[in-house]
Amino acid sequence: MTRRVGSAEELRAMAEVDDIQFYELRARLLEEPDPAHDGEHDAAGVEQRPKAAFRVMLDGSLLGFRLRLSVRSVAAEYVADAAAFFRLAEPVAVVEASAMNAFIEKEAFPVLYPFVRQSVFDLASKMGVETVLLGLTRPEDMDFTVDLAPPDAAYVENADVVSDE
Helix, strand or coil: CEEEEEEEEHHHHHHEEEEEEEEEEEEEECCHHHCHHHCCCCCEEEECEEEEEEEEEEEEEEEEEEEEEEEEECCEEEEEEEEEEEEEEEEEEEEEEHHHHHHHHHHHHHHHHHHHHHHHHHHHHHHHHCCCCCCCCHHHCCCCCCCCCCCCCCCCCCCCEEECC
């Protein structure tokens, strides 16, 4: 029998980090600075608002949180796309939206973001340009509203939420 989860605490108690999976790591050196972006970078040359897209997947006893971060610096563009997978103690059919939002904010995002941030730093280093050091991102600065699938659907499909960091 599958379970319905109504709180972040309940979800947190049954979840363990199982894997970190990367889907895409990419960097592209800019031949010359893009004039359309002049003045929109911080002191380190990083675009003020990297673009972030989120996706959540729930499939029985596996919960996935995917983060795709696009960053632009004066010298290059970067994409890091990865997911954190959590093994659940028992199969779950439905997670209430408020519980999922809280779990993403307090657990999934803090687990995954350091991997994505480090990937952008490493890509810049390998390209021989000034490294990109993304700052701390506080969950309250992000939009974690997730459009979950109907209660009878186990897989959360097309639950992308795009936000500016």
